[in-house]
Amino acid sequence: xxxxxxxxxxxxxxxxxxxxxxxxxxxxxxxxxxxxxxxxxxxxxxxxxxxxxxxxxxxxxxxxxxxxxxxxxxxxxxxxxxxxxxxxxxxxxxxxxxxxxxxxxxxxxxxx
Amino acid sequence: xxxxxxxxxxxxxxxxxxxxxxxxxxxxxxxxxxxxxxxxxxxxxxxxxxxxxxxxxxxxxxxxxxxxxxxxxxxxxxxxxxxxxxxxxxxxxxxxxxxxxxxxxxx
Numbered sequence: 001x002x003x004x005x006x007x008x009x010x011x012x013x014x015x016x017x018x019x020x021x022x023x024x025x026x027x028x029x030x031x032x033x034x035x036x037x038x039x040x041x042x043x044x045x046x047x048x049x050x051x052x053x054x055x056x057x058x059x060x061x062x063x064x065x066x067x068x069x070x071x072x073x074x075x076x077x078x079x080x081x082x083x084x085x086x087x088x089x090x091x092x093x094x095x096x097x098x099x100x101x102x103x104x105x106x107x108x109x110x111x112x
Numbered sequence: 113x114x115x116x117x118x119x120x121x122x123x124x125x126x127x128x129x130x131x132x133x134x135x136x137x138x139x140x141x142x143x144x145x146x147x148x149x150x151x152x153x154x155x156x157x158x159x160x161x162x163x164x165x166x167x168x169x170x171x172x173x174x175x176x177x178x179x180x181x182x183x184x185x186x187x188x189x190x191x192x193x194x195x196x197x198x199x200x201x202x203x204x205x206x207x208x209x210x211x212x213x214x215x216x217x218x219x
Contacts, residue, residue, distance in 0.1 A: 035207075042212060043155070043198065048205040056205035089153055101145070101207075103155040 002026045006092050006104035013082055013111055021077045021107045025094030032075045033093040033101060034067065036060070043091070049075065082111045116141070116201045118210035125217050131186040133197050133213045141201035141208065144182045146173050149196040149212065158184070160202070189217045 005024040013019050025032055034046040047057045047067055054067065064080045075094075079086055089108050093101040115138045125131055137144065143162040149155050159166050159173040161182070166173050170189075175182040186193055194216050200207040 031205075033207075037153075043200070043207075043209040045206040045208065050205070058206065091155060093155075098202075098205075100157045100160050102157065103147075105154050108153075 002102075004092055004094055004102050004104035006090075006107050008107060009105065010108045011110070013109070015084055015111055016081050019079050019082055019109065021079075021090050021092075021109070023075045023077070023092030023094075023104055024073055025075055025092070026096075026102055027073070029094035029096050029102070031095040031098065031101075032067075032069070033095075034077045035091045035093065036088040037091065037106075038085075038088045046077070046090075079109075082109075084111050087111045116199055116208050116210040118199055118213050120213060121211065123213055123215045125189050125215070127190055127217055127219050129189050129217075131189050131193070131215065131217075133184045133199075133215070135182045135184070135199035135210055137180050137182070137199075137201045137208075139180070140203050141180075142204075143202040144173075144175055145200040145202060145207060146182075146184050147198040147200060149198060151195070155198075158197075186215075189215075191217045191219050193217050 007022045032049040037043045047061045048055045066078045068076050089106045091106045092104040095101045117136045145160045146158040161175045170187045172185040196212040198212045200209045
């Protein structure tokens, strides 16, 4: 069964460093999303992406964040200069249309 | 403000019991998603509904648009149903998540 793949499963970084979280959505899907979940808190929307551009973003998704679909298969989330409060589980999701979203297993980001 | 409220926060049940989890949402939400988050953190979509009722196996989801309320029911609950169940409201191109209901089913 097709699935959304996220790498790495755990990323440890120093504060101020850049990180890139990678996602391979399901191949025929057209809508892509990033979410985050701080430990013990609810899942929060970060950004949605369709037709090679951001369609919606949250207040969390400030200038430190960017997304890219560089080669038609990968969908990446970049955090330019990580802060301690960026430590969270980051989930990628994709959908063929605006309906059921398929989630990856997540990348746990630890900022030290 | 777009919000999604879930209840209860925690729920324990004996195997075989009928489970109901409730979700209320505010104006601006056009559809409701039910998700399951496993103890390891992975998220699985269960349903998306904008009207009526959907059923998949022992899971049933209903939505009342006028009352802005949705319920997730689990019939004949089993210990493997133990997880966090999350409702999320669909607001244009983003999901607004509830805080989740932690369900534990004991044998």
